[in-house]
Each structure stands twice: as structure tokens, then as C-alpha cells.
Amino acid sequence: MANILAQGNYKVFLDAGFTTDAFLLDDPTRGQLDNTTYKLDCTTQYFEVTDYVQAVTISRGRRKFREPISAGKCTIRIDDLNGDFSVVNTASQYWDPVTDRLGFQPTRRARVERDGQLLFDGQILTYDQQLTLENDSLITVSCSDDLKQLDNTALVGFTPTQQRSDERIATILDRPEVNLFTGAGQRNLAVGAALLGTQAVEDGAPVQDYFSRIYLAEQGRIFIARDGVFTFQPRVGRTLNSGTVSFSDKQDGNVPFRAFQVVYE
Numbered sequence: 001m002a003n004i005l006a007q008g009n010y011k012v013f014l015d016a017g018f019t020t021d022a023f024l025l026d027d028p029t030r031g032q033l034d035n036t037t038y039k040l041d042c043t044t045q046y047f048e049v050t051d052y053v054q055a056v057t058i059s060r061g062r063r064k065f066r067e068p069i070s071a072g073k074c075t076i077r078i079d080d081l082n083g084d085f086s087v088v089n090t091a092s093q094y095w096d097p098v099t100d101r102l103g104f105q106p107t108r109r110a111r112v113e114r115d116g117q118l119l120f121d122g123q124i125l126t127y128d129q130q131l132t133l134e135n136d137s138l139i140t141v142s143c144s145d146d147l148k149q150l151d152n153t154a155l156v157g158f159t160p161t162q163q164r165s166d167e168r169i170a171t172i173l174d175r176p177e178v179n180l181f182t183g184a185g186q187r188n189l190a191v192g193a194a195l196l197g198t199q200a201v202e203d204g205a206p207v208q209d210y211f212s213r214i215y216l217a218e219q220g221r222i223f224i225a226r227d228g229v230f231t232f233q234p235r236v237g238r239t240l241n242s243g244t245v246s247f248s249d250k251q252d253g254n255v256p257f258r259a260f261q262v263v264y265e
Contacts, residue, residue, distance in 0.1 A: 012053050012076060013046040013111040014124075014141070016094045016103025046111065047094060052078045052085070056112055058120050060145065061223055068212050069222050072145035074112060074120045080129075080137035087129055102127075110143045121228040122146060145224040146181075150208040153178050157203030165192030165218040169211065169232055178207055181230040188225070189232045194218040 053076060060072030078085055084092045087102045096103040105127055112120040122145040130138045156177050160168060166189040173180050173187065181187045194217045201210065215222050219235040248254035 008114045009116075010050065010056070010119075011048055011113045012050045012056060013048050013113070014076075014104050015046050015109035015111075017096050017099070017105075017108055018045040018103060046109070049078065049085075052081065054079050058112065060226075061221065069147070069150075069208060069215065071147035071151075072120065072122065072224055074110065074122060074143040074145075076110065076112075076141040076143070078139035078141065080139050083137060085129070085139045086137060087127070104141070110141060118227045120145065120226060122224075123148065146228065147222075147224045147230075149180055150211060151206065153180070153207045155201055155203070155205045155207060155210060157201055157205075159198060159200045160196070162198055163196055165194045165196060165214050165220065165234070166190060166232055167192075168196050168214060169222070172207060172210065173230070180207075185229065187230040187232075190234050192218050192220065192232070192234045194235075 055075075055077045057075045058072070059074075062068075062070065080086060083089045084094060085102070085104065086092065089095065089102070090100075092102065094103045095101075104124065106124050108124045110120070110122060110124055111118065120143070122143045124141055125144050125148075126140075126142040128140045128142075130140070132138065154177070155172070155175065158175075160171060163171065170187075170189055172178055174182065194214075196214065196217060211222055221231070221233040223231055225231045246254040247257045247260070249257065
């Protein structure tokens with residue numbers, strides 16, 4: 001008897017922006033100075049919406065060798081049975097009274113887990129509501145992981161020193177105008193093989209474009225891992241062994257063929 005593949009326990013969470021531990025000036029409880037419960041750098045509240053989800057699609061990385069770096073993407077499709085996810089339902093439990101808008105909106109966060117492990121953690125880009133003739137409401141939430149930040153960050157011109165590819169990436173991330181993935185455990189940079197020169201970096205160069213040059217020189221990978229860690233992997237290197245099949249257009253006992261094509265992508 002064939003075994004049934006265990007799919008795991010999936011959960012989908014959306015950040016509604018409600019602050020659970022925010023410092024509130026002049027409030028007798030939340031406005032006390034030097035308290036450790038209510039803080040200026042407060043956290044927001046995630047709601048589990050798994051029961052409403054019809055489908056989740058996650059993609060990251062590149063399909064072909066010369067494709068540019070792209071952020072990981074996640075699309076969440078929600079069947080809004082009760083109108084709780086409607087952008088006009090002020091009675092929704094997800095309505096944010098501070099902004100007078102639905103809490104789920106662009107720039108808020110989304111998270112997908114499987115058996116308690118992260119599969120995706122990113123930011124909402126678009127939140128679309130579609131009404132059908134059957135009086136049903138379908139919600140499509142499009143998200144991107146934090147590699148998207150590189151698109152919106154530009155470099156101040158400078159001349160680097162000669163460095164390995166991983167060292168150059170660390171230098172760029174640490175620059176004051178970038179300052180990304182600098183916390184403990186937020187980046188995982190393997191030792192690169194390419195040695196990069198001292199060509200000046202032009203003022204205003206997007207970080208994403210500059211990193212594309214690095215990974216083309218390295219032939220490696222730059223992406224956000226499923227746990228949210230910025231990851232660099234070097235070139236794979238030589239992995240092919242000697243051939244195990246010999247083709248021939250002669251009657252010499254080898255595998256015959258009529259034509260062949262080499263595709264390098």
C-alpha cells in the first residue's frame with residue numbers, strides 16, 4: 001500500500017498593525033516613564049487567518065542563470081465569508097480605529113508557517129478585494145520578502161578595496177546609507193570564490209543592481225531564506241564527472257543519435 005505524504009500543519013498570519021505594548025503619552029498606565037511593559041518601539045499584533053485561506057503560493061530565487069535578483073513572493077487567497085476582511089467594513093474585528101482603515105494593508109507584515117517553522121515572512125505589497133455576482137468577497141494579498149528593501153536603497157558613491165564577493169556584500173550592507181540586516185543572525189554569508197576589484201561605485205546606484213553585478217561575477221545566489229535571513233551562497237563549482245554514456249553517429253556499439261542541442265541558461 002502506498003504511503004500518504006504528510007502535508008504538515010500550515011498556518012497563515014497577517015499583521016493588523018494594532019499595537020499591544022505601545023507607550024502612550026499622558027496615559028496613567030501606558031504613559032509611565034521607564035516602565036518595561038509599554039515601549040516606544042512597540043510590537044504589532046498578528047491574527048491567524050488560516051481558516052479563511054483558500055490557497056497560498058510562495059516563490060523565491062531565480063529560474064534561469066542570468067535572471068536578475070528578485071525578492072521572494074507570497075500570494076494569499078482568502079474567501080471572505082463574513083466580510084471581516086472587507087476594506088469598508090468598519091465593524092470588522094480587524095478594523096484599525098487609529099487609522100480608520102482595515103488593519104490589513106500595504107506595508108504591514110504577513111507570515112506563513114508549517115509545523116511551527118517559517119516558510120515565508122514579508123511585507124504586504126497589495127491588498128485586493130473582488131466582489132462576485134454570488135455576493136461573495138475574495139481577497140488577494142500579495143507580499144514580498146525583505147529583499148525588496150534593496151530596490152528602494154541607493155548607494156553613496158565610493159571606491160571599495162579589493163575584496164572577496166562575500167566581504168563586498170557585507171561592506172555594502174554595513175554602509176550607513178544602507179544599514180540592512182545588521183542584527184545578530186540576520187545574515188548568512190558563505191565565503192565567496194570571486195575576488196572583486198576596486199572599481200568605483202557610482203553615486204545613486206541601487207543596491208539591488210550592484211548586488212546583481214556581484215552575483216554575476218560570483219555565479220552564486222543572493223536571497224532571503226525562509227526564516228528571514230539574508231543569505232549569500234557562492235558558486236557551486238565543478239560538479240560534473242566523466243560521462244557514463246557514449247553517443248556516436250557510427251555503428252560502433254555506442255548510443256546512436258541523429259541530432260543534439262546544447263542549452264545554457
